Amino acid sequence: MPRAIIRLDDPTSHGGVVQEGFANVKLYGKAMAGVGHRGYCPQCRCEFVILAGEETYEYLGRKAAVEGMLTSCGAVLIATQHLAKITPTPKQA
Incomplete structure (x- = not known):
C-alpha cells in the first residue's frame, strides 16, 4: 500500500515535529525528509532522529521517510x- 512522504515540519505521534530535510528536494514547497534527519519531541524532551525509511526510494544515500515510520524516541x-506517495516493492522470498 502506498505511503505518504514525510516533509519538513510534519508532526509525530508524540506532538513533535520534523526539523530537517533535503534542502534541494521540495514536495509542495517543503523539503522531503529521510533517514537520519532530525526533529524535536516535546513529550520525551529530546531531539530525535528518523530511524526508518522506504526501501524502494533513496536520495543521497538516505531512504525517504514515509508515514508510519519510527523515530529514535519511539514516535510515529x-x-x-x-x-x-511511495509504493513499496514486494519482498522476494
Whole structure:
C-alpha cells in the first residue's frame, strides 16, 4: 500500500515535529525528509532522529521517510500531505 512522504515540519505521534530535510528536494514547497534527519519531541524532551525509511526510494544515500515510520524516541511519523506517495516493492522470498 502506498505511503505518504514525510516533509519538513510534519508532526509525530508524540506532538513533535520534523526539523530537517533535503534542502534541494521540495514536495509542495517543503523539503522531503529521510533517514537520519532530525526533529524535536516535546513529550520525551529530546531531539530525535528518523530511524526508518522506504526501501524502494533513496536520495543521497538516505531512504525517504514515509508515514508510519519510527523515530529514535519511539514516535510515529505523520504526513501532512497525501498526494506524493511511495509504493513499496514486494519482498522476494
